Amino acid sequence: MTLNARIAPLLYLFAGLFGFAGVALAAAAAHGGDDAHLVASASAMCLAHGPTLLALAIGAEKLRTAWLAGILIGAGTLLFAGDLVALRYAGSGLFPMAAPTGGFAMMFGWLAIAVGAFIRRG
Template sequence: MRLNDRFVPLFYLLSGLFGFAGVALAAAAAHGGGDAHLLASASAMCLAHAPALLALAFGIDKIKTAWLAGLLIGIGTLLFSADLVSLRFAGSGLFPMAAPTGGFAMMFGWLAVAAGAVFRVRP
């Protein structure tokens, strides 16, 4: 089994979980009061990155940097969203700077996608 093949199931799993969480968080934000904007932001990140992870899983043999991009986007989305959900329901975040760390991870994940244009898999 090649290294890239090991990431495909993880990307499918995260894509499905983020899609589910995104819809659930959007519903909670629509019906919640107070700090519901935190849930809306978490929902947006989950719903934006779920299809991206799915696409990276499909393109893992075509984009040399897909495994790195997927890991960064997956970990970043998880950190960012979980921190906002924790802040909303528990009153405190996961750890100091969890959301910004997740945000930076997502941004670097997208840069890894862009780097795939330069570091291409040759047929």
């Protein structure tokens, strides 16, 4: 069993969790106060990257870099959205530079998808 096949269930799990969180956070943002933009941004990241993880899980056997992209995008989304939600509801972020670290991880995850276009199966 390949690494991509072993990580696919984890990608499915986080795709579902991010979808759920994205919808819940969108509802919270709609009823939020002055800091609703933080929750809305977290919602947007979850709703953008949940389907991405689903696609990576479905196509894991076709894209050699799916495991790397999934880890980077999943961890990045957790850090980015988690930091914004913590800032809104707990009054402080997860740790200094958590959101930017998560953002860079997501960007590198997308680059891993692009690099996968040039790595032949074989």
